[in-house]
Amino acid sequence: MRLMNLKNEELLIDENTNEPIKLIYYPKEEKTNSLKIRIKKGIKASIIEVFAGNDLNEKFTRELIVEDNGNLEYMKYQNIGENSNIELEYNIDLKNDAKIKMTNIELGKGKNINQFNTKLNSINSNLNIYGLVKIANTTNSKSIFKTFHNNQNCFSDIKYKHILDDSSKATFEALSVVNEEALNSKVLQNSNTILLSDDAVIFAQPHLEINIDELEAAHGATTGSLNKEQLLYLESRGIENKKAKQMLLKAFENEVYDNIEDIKIKEFLQELEGERNV
Numbered sequence: 539m540r541l542m543n544l545k546n547e548e549l550l551i552d553e554n555t556n557e558p559i560k561l562i563y564y565p566k567e568e569k570t571n572s573l574k575i576r577i578k579k580g581i582k583a584s585i586i587e588v589f590a591g592n593d594l595n596e597k598f599t600r601e602l603i604v605e606d607n608g609n610l611e612y613m614k615y616q617n618i619g620e621n622s623n624i625e626l627e628y629n630i631d632l633k634n635d636a637k638i639k640m641t642n643i644e645l646g647k648g649k650n651i652n653q654f655n656t657k658l659n660s661i662n663s664n665l666n667i668y669g670l671v672k673i674a675n676t677t678n679s680k681s682i683f684k685t686f687h688n689n690q691n692c693f694s695d696i697k698y699k700h701i702l703d704d705s706s707k708a709t710f711e712a713l714s715v716v717n718e719e720a721l722n723s724k725v726l727q728n729s730n731t732i733l734l735s736d737d738a739v740i741f742a743q744p745h746l747e748i749n750i751d752e753l754e755a756a757h758g759a760t761t762g763s764l765n766k767e768q769l770l771y772l773e774s775r776g777i778e779n780k781k782a783k784q785m786l787l788k789a790f791e792n793e794v795y796d797n798i799e800d801i802k803i804k805e806f807l808q809e810l811e812g813e814r815n816v
Contacts, residue, residue, distance in 0.1 A: 539691065539741055540545075540584065541602045541626065541751060541779065543566055544603045547572075547573055547574075547746070548573070548574040548575075548576060549573060549574070549575045549576070550576050550578070550692055551575070551576065551577050551578065551583045552573075552578040552581060553581065553587045554581055555582070555583045555584050557584070557802045558584035558585055558611075558613075558800060558803055558806070559583070559585045559586070560582070560585075560586045560587075560806075561569040561585065561586070561587040561588070562587075562588045562590075563587075563589050563590065563591075563615060564593070567655045568749075570617050571596060571597065571599065572598070572599045573598075573599070573600055573601070573676070574601040574603065574798075575600065575601065575602050575610075576603045576605070577601065577603065577604045577608040577609070577610045577636075578605055578608065579606045579633075580605075580606070580607045580608060581608050581609070582607075582608070582609040582610075583608075583610050583611070583702075584608070584610075584611045584612075584613075584800045584802065584803060585611070585612045585613070585753070586612075586613050586615065586803060586806055587614050587615070588599070588614075588615045588616075588617075588645055589614070589615075589616045589617075589624060589626075590616075590618065591618060591619060591622060592618070592619025592620070592621050592622060592648075593619070593622060593755070594619075594622040594623075594624055594648070594663065595621075595622060595623050595624065596624055596625075596748070597624070597625040597626075597627070598624065598625070598626045598627070599626075599627045599629070600626065600627070600628045601628075601631070602628060602629070602630045602631070602638060603628045603631045603633075604631070604632050604633060604636040604637065604638055605633045605636065606633045606634045606635060606636060606660075607634070607635045607636065607653065608633070608636045608637070609623060609637045609638075610637070610638045610639070611638075611639045611640075611641075611798070611800050611803065612639070612640045612641075612679040613640070613642075613643070613684070613798065613800055613803050613806075613807075614626070614640070614641070614642045614643070614649065615729045615807070615810065616642075616643065616644045616645065616646065617645040618646040618647070618648035618650070619646060619647055619648055620646075620647035620675065621648065622646070622647075622648030622649070622650075623648055623649045623650070624648065624649075624650045624651075625650065625651045625653075626650070626651070626653070627653045627655070628652075628653065628654045628655065629655045629656075630655065630656040630657075630660060630665065630695060631657065631659075632653065632656070632663035632664070632665065633639070633655075633660045633663070633664070633725040634660045634661050634662060634663070635660075635661070636660065636663050636664070637660045637663075637664040637666075638664070638665055638666065639668075639698045639798075639799065640654075640666065640667045640668070641665045641668050641669070641794065641795075641797060641798055641803075642668070642669040642670070642681075643669075643672075643794075643807070644669070644670065644672070644679055645669050645673070646673070646677070647673070647674070647675050647676075647677050648677065649677065649678045649679075650678075650679055650680070651682070652679075652680065652681050652682070652685045653682045653683075653684075654667065654681075654684070654685075655684050655791050656683075656684070656685045656686065657686045657688060657692070657814050658686065658687050658688055658689060658692040658694065658720070658723075658801045659683070659688045659689055660689055660692075661689050661690050661691055661692075661735050662691045662692070663688075663689070663693070664692070664693045664694075664726065665685065665692075665693065665694040665695070665696075665722050666694075666695045666797075667683070667695070667696045667697070668697050668698070668794050668797045669681060669697070669698040669699065669794065670698075670699050670700075670701075670776075670791055670794040670795075671698065671699070671700045671701070671702075671708050672700075672701040672734050672791070673701075673702060673703070673706040673708065674702075674703035674704045674706050675703075675704050675705065675706060676704070676706065677706045677707070678706070678707045678708075679696060679706075679707070679708045679709070679711040680708070680763060681708075681710050681711070682709070682711045682712075683696055683711070683712040683714075683727075683752070684713050684715075685712075685713070685714045685715070685725075686714075686715045686717065687714070687715065687717060687720035687723045687725065688719055688720055689719055689720055690719070690720060690721045690722055690723075691721075691722050691723065692720055692723045692724075693723070693724045693725075694714060694723075694724070694725050694726065695724075695726040696714075696726065696727050696728070697726070697727075697728045697729075697730075697794075698710050698712070698728070698729050698730070698789060699729075699730050699731070699732075699785060699791070699793065699794055700729070700730070700731040700732070700740055700768070701731075701732050701734065701771050701790065701791070702733050702734065702735070702738035702739070703734040703735050703738060703767045704737060704738065705734050705735070705737040705738065706735075706739075706776065707738070707739045707740075707741070708731070708739075708740050708741070709740075709741045709742075709743075710729040710740070710741070710742045710743065710744070710759070711741070711745075712727045712729075712741045712743070712744045712745060712757075713745045714727060714745070714746050714747070714748065714755075715747040715749075716746070716747070716748050716749060716750060716753055716755070717749050717750075718749050718750055720753070721750060721752045721753070721793065722752055722753060723749075723750075723753045723754075723755075724753065724754045724755070724767060725746060725748075725753065725754070725755040725757075726755070726756055726757070727744040727745075727746070727756075727757035727758070728757065728759070729742040729744060729746050729757055729758075729760070730759075730760050730761075730762060730790075731759075731760065731761040731762075732762065732763065732787070732790060733761065733762070733763055734763070734764075736808060740761055741788050742759035742761065743759075744757040744758065744759055745757070751767070754782075756758055763784050764783060765786065768782075769782050769783065769786065772785060772786075
């Protein structure tokens with residue numbers, strides 16, 4: 539495990555990673571508030587970044603640069619307490635044929651804002667962001683995306699799932715702009731939310747701004763409660779109500795986890811789930 543306790547640094551990855559690089563942050567310790575991560579040409583790398591604690595009140599900036607034919611799989615795992623208030627800003631730069639796959643897991647009780655700014659200026663660049671926001675109490679989570687397609691054959695796929703309980707609130711605000719130079723682009727946006735309480739609220743605003751005809755694009759947002767017919771089916775098979783709900787929620791979450799390619803990242807998540815802490 540690699541623990542970064544630096545400020546305003548650059549992490550340069552110039553060889554393939556055999557296992558994910560782990561960046562772990564706890565309150566009252568020196569933190570890397572501003573970090574530039576650069577993946578060199580043709581390199582395949584995985585990174586896990588964890589934000590945890592009850593008194594984490596910071597703003598973090600991450601600049602993710604993937605050079606030609608590079609491939610980065612990045613997972614952010616967040617589990618903060620009710621006294622925490624964090625803001626994360628990601629600025630993503632993908633070169634020719636570069637790919638980034640991001641998975642964002644947000645748990646806990648604190649308030650947070652996650653902003654993702656991406657300019658797809660190079661040919662065949664590929665952006666994939668999946669997220670799971672699972673919150674309760676009075677937690678407020680905001681996920682804001684601004685993606686610009688500025689060159690040919692670029693791909694962006696942003697999919698978020700929310701499980702909201704009690705009086706929690708979540709925002710999914712996504713703007714994808716496809717400019718005239720971005721021929722044959724593919725743009726996808728989607729938000730799915732399960733509300734477990736009448737007081738939980740989701741603000742979902744997927745938005746596409748299209749300036750060409752030669753592309754594939756789709757966006758949407760759905761909100762609802764757990765499927766009553768599925769619950770009744772499970773209960774009719776002898777599964778108690780609480781367990782049945784857990785099974786349906788787990789299936790909903792697994793659509794995010796299944797998107798992860800690196801088995802080491804999946805194993806890391808399984809260990810966290812087993813321990814219920816970081």
